[in-house]
Amino acid sequence: MPRRADRSALVSLSLDAAGATPLHRQLYRQLREAMLAGRLAPGARLPSSRALARELGCARNTVLSAFDQLFAEGYLDGRSGSGTYVSRVLPEGLLPKEASPAESEDAGRRVLSHRGRTLAALFPVRGERPSAFEPGVPDTTLFPFELWRRLLTRPWRGDTGALTRHGDAGGYRPLRQAIADYLRGARGLDCDWRQVFVTSGAQQALDIVARLLLDPGEAAWVEEPGYGGLRGALTAAGARVVPVPLDDEGLDIAAGRKTASDARLAVVSPSHQYPMGTVMSLPRRLQLLDWARAADAWIVEDDYDSEYRYAGPPLAALQSLDRGGRVIYLGTFSKVLFPGLRIGYLVVPDDLVEPLARARRALDDHPGIVAQPALAAFIAEGHFAAHLRRMRRLYKARQDALVGAAEQELAGLLEVAPDAAGMHLVAALAPALAARMNDWQAAARALDAGVTAPALADYHFATPYRQGLLLGYAGVPESEIAPAVRRLARALAA
Ligand SMILES: Cc1ncc(COP(=O)(O)O)c(C=O)c1O
Structure with a gap:
């Protein structure tokens, strides 16, 4: 057969x-x-x-x-x-x-x-797409570039000796210090600067972790649906990527155990699952930590957009519950500043600090210096907190505008509900639309009409079990939201 x-x-x-x-x-x-x-x-x-x-x-x-x-x-x-x-x-x-x-x-x-x-077959080459409603993209036009220019040039005016030599494997110390201070205050992390390793984005951070902790072919659980960039990094490092479905409380650990009980690593986004937006419940967090302890496995916590919470108290990071030194925390400035910066970081348990510092000599040695002093000053002098406050207000208003326009235009086509956090919404296909097309077809129609609305099916590694469209609002000026929603409605209704 x-x-x-x-x-x-x-x-x-x-x-x-x-x-x-x-x-x-x-x-x-x-x-x-x-x-x-x-x-x-x-x-x-x-x-x-x-x-x-x-x-x-x-x-x-x-x-x-x-x-x-x-x-x-x-x-x-x-x-x-x-x-x-x-x-x-x-x-x-x-x-x-x-x-x-x-x-x-x-x-x-x-x-x-x-x-x-x-x-080479995992992703297409990055191309231009209409900005409404590209998910995961911050509004970079509002970044304080004048200030940034000054911060960039400042360290190069004085004694540049320390900047031009090979640096520490973890990165520029004042930046590691600024990140550790921020994470202790804002995310409840239990860490000091030595545990912080500056990387080229979250993607390189995971690549380094996977090379350090997994042998080729060893299994890593990933959330299904989930973020393709991190799956790519695991694949590149030789891991066996095992998609594990979600339920209302987050990663379905029982399902993971059933599919790959030998997994050595789980990559999760507990604060705000990408792309579904699920917040991992406390019992599930404790269960995951128990699993890691019993299986002698690691958890990577991807905390990519936790700064954008619009309602309710900020949620503490999973790392803050970890008593066994099992959680590796992953952060990025791609969402809170701009993705072209390519700066992310790892916060590793104490006993990984030394081996990671040594192993990194064999990888990229250490991160490039140019933007690190500027970013350290940006955080330490309070500009980061101010920028975040501003963007949080703005994105909340944009989400409200999207939900309002959807109520007016998308009834019977897409079901769009508000979310207490994030930079995009996941819209389910209304039954009448789902009877006519799947989410790939809906996404293709949207693109034909000049609207980016990626299909949820594309965020699955195995057979898609959920359908919908992602609507990213953070990078779209409020005045452009309603017209783009109208174009989307016309395209789907046709
Ligand atoms: C879920 C998730 N994690 C992490 C990242 C950040 O990746 P990087 O820092 O490599 O840009 C993104 C960016 O798109 C993301 O969507």
Whole structure:
């Protein structure tokens, strides 16, 4: 019996209608990459062109023309009536070793490792999309750039000796101190500056953690749905990524135990799950800590946007409950300042400080110095707290505007409810809309109408079990929210 194509390989397909490459060419490349990386196994049966077009929200002709090209090049077999199969022998297997492919993309494939191919197939190259409603993006136009310019140049006026030598593995000490002080006060963390390691964003932070704590092939639980960047970092570090579903209290630990009882690491976002917004309950937090203790495993707490809470008391971090030194805290300035800064940090338990400082010599040695003194001063002199207060007010107003516009325009199409925190909302498809299309199709229609509203299905690693659209409001000026909601409503109603 031919096997059906692995669902997770098909789920990772995504077409960018705004991209420069034609859709059929994008699909052709992604399918070919999946076959070459082994995610679509030889002999596996692909869905029909009609079914695939429906899932991807594209025209059937797009799929047919991608299939045609793959048939012509020998990647697919067995056309008429009985279905479409991945060839048992891919053209690469028949090529003489010394063949020199003409196209540069073929040359790239030739030199890539198996892992390199897997990584290269994970994400499309970052492209431009309409800013309304791109999730996870802060409004960077309101950042105090004049002040920032001054802070950047200040340390280079005096004695620059200490700045120009190799630095500490954990980063610039005053910045580590400023981060530790902030986290103790704002997040209830129990830490001092030695435990803080400055990194190039949360993504590199997780990469370092995974290399330090996991051997290749060891399992790491991730939240499903969840943030692709962190899954990518785990994959890059050789971990076996195990998606674990959520319930109303957060990560379903019983489900995790059932799927991968041997996991060595769990990556969670307990303050505000990304993207669902669930807050992990106290019993679940304690259960997770118990699991880590009993399994001799680690927990990575991704606290990516906890600063944006609009109602209720701020929630203490999971790390503050940890008595066993099992939690590694991950923070980032991508949401609270701007993502181009590429500064994040780790706060590790005491007994990891020394091994991490040594291991980092073998990785990137230490973070680049240029922005660190400026950021240290920005925090220590109170500008960070002031900026946060301002952005919190602004984002709350933008969320209110989005919910208000949705009430007016999206009834019967999307169900949009307010959230006490965050930078985006997850809108469920109303039953009448869900009867007509899935979230991929809805997202494709939105993009055609100039609105970014990514499908929740895209945040799943395995077969999607939830549908919806993500609507990021933080980066959208209030005056642009209602017009974009109207465009979205027209696109979905058509
Ligand atoms: C859930 C989540 N964690 C972490 C990050 C931050 O990643 P980085 O610091 O690498 O930009 C993001 C950014 O998009 C995110 O959405």
